[in-house]
Amino acid sequence: MTAKQTEKQFLKSYNIHDFDVPLTSVDMAIFTLKDEQLQVLLVKRAQHPALGQWALPGGFIDFKKDKVLADAARRKLAEKTGVDTPYLEQVATFGGADRDPRGWSVTITYFALIVCDEVELSGDESSDDVKWVPIKDITNKLELAFDHKQVLAACIERLKNKVQYTSLPVNLLPEEFTLTELQQTFEIILDKKIEKKSFRRRIDDADILEETGNMKTGSNRPAKLYRAKPKGENFYFTRNIEGPR
Amino acid sequence: MTAKQTEKQFLKSYNIHDFDVPLTSVDMAIFTLKDEQLQVLLVKRAQHPALGQWALPGGFIDFKKDKVLADAARRKLAEKTGVDTPYLEQVATFGGADRDPRGWSVTITYFALIVCDEVELSGDESSDDVKWVPIKDITNKLELAFDHKQVLAACIERLKNKVQYTSLPVNLLPEEFTLTELQQTFEIILDKKIEKKSFRRRIDDADILEETGNMKTGSNRPAKLYRAKPKGENFYFTRNIEGPR
DNA sequence: ATAATAGTGTCTATCAGACAGTATTAC
DNA sequence: GTAATACTGTCTGATAGACACTATTAT
DSSP states (O other): OGGGSOHHHHHHTOOGGGSOOOEEEEEEEEEEEETTEEEEEEEEEOSSSSTTOEEOOEEEOOTTTOSBHHHHHHHHHHHHHOOOSOEEEEEEEEEESSSSTTSSEEEEEEEEEOOGGGOOOOOOTTEEEEEEEEGGGGSSSOOOSTTHHHHHHHHHHHHHHHHTTBOGGGGGSOSSBOHHHHHHHHHHHHTSOOOHHHHHHHHHHHTOEEEEEEEEOOSSSOEEEEEEOTTOOOOBOSBOOOOOO | OGGGSOHHHHHHHOOGGGSOOOEEEEEEEEEEEETTEEEEEEEEEOSSSSTTOEEOOEEEOOTTTOSBHHHHHHHHHHHHHOOOSOEEEEEEEEEESSSSTTSSEEEEEEEEEEOGGGOOOOOOTTEEEEEEEEGGGGSSSOOOSTTHHHHHHHHHHHHHHHHTTBOGGGGGSOSSBOHHHHHHHHHHHHTSOOOHHHHHHHHHHHTOEEEEEEEEOOSSSOEEEEEEOTTOOOOBOSBOOOOOO
């Protein structure tokens, strides 16, 4: 009876493979803003299973390199994009007997928000190809490996929901940006127009930005450039953006 | 090179144990309302590791019984409480090298809301004892196994957050209840008073309850009894409960 | 009648949307 | 000047909190 052993004795005779252990991996939905669209990074699988199919980047935990789960996500992100300080959020974990032909599998899913001009796409041994795909193109046209369409849908839903009451889109813009650019980012993700004055009031009340002192010039009145305040974590509003009435 | 194999050949030679696979389990925070307090179910561990310590109920996936992750959570819940149709929500997944002495481990965490008079607590082989603990008693008094204090904190935070803008507390009440009882449930979880009229307006606008036709009598004016509407999923409000100004 | 709790009427405060107005640049 | 975009003033509308009021029961 195990209860008679010390914990040390127990651990000595313990073998993880005596139990049902699922194949556990981490998958990422890496979002960026490109060509005025919200896009997600897909990789073409270079290995079985689902060889040749497009999939969310992901892979197994590296027991040596990863101390906690988020490390694995950050590592995958850096491998594919070179970006190492993204906004990163765990979304959900999917697990089941039928989602991977290798057997019972679990995937912990994260999404990341990055600035795409800071990215240099790089494939690696596990992918023939890497590309940005506008999320609007993912509906029925494109097949994704495993249950990744469902996984991605969960990430998009989470992102859209949070954009209604947080300042998350700041993470999709470069260091300096105008209020109009920020508003456009919100509009692209929410896929609806926001009233300018409401938007500016909201951002102003949140007190999350500071002027850089620089201006963005164009063929018209220049716009003030802002940056996120240094310790500016993501702000949570108590009311949602509602959109046109 | 794997790319030259068919998927079938690949799967034939595939062995899950050739990779780093963490010890993956499911843990539950089972909440109920008891003695006018929000309480959580803890079990005393009857096995190594952390033998004798209090912990959230949980365990490994059963590849035969569980088709998807939520099945494992539901199964754990039924084993401990006999309840089989709870409100169940996945909260977060914790994983790391140091959270379990057996090695790199991952736990997918769910919370459940149940009605405690429908429960018959039952230990099983893996637990000496099972008990309800008010969440207010969990601060520093009580040690929990592994990182379960942190895990539980995440569940409590999620619950509190969602109670601000959903109708979740309905799931903690029996079939029939009064509006005052429902309000008290919200107040207990949020740990603050809610203005009666605001609360009733909110519930009324949501249109999620129906009168049962019965009344609850006491030493004063009887109160109408309500039940959740049949297809009443949990309602999402667009504004949070704000509490006293 | 009184105590006690159920339930309502209605005021104010807050913040989102609407929309017209002013400001500042390039040309 | 005109065109274009940045930015603001201020009205309306929706919904939360405050709080006093009425309603209905047991005793």
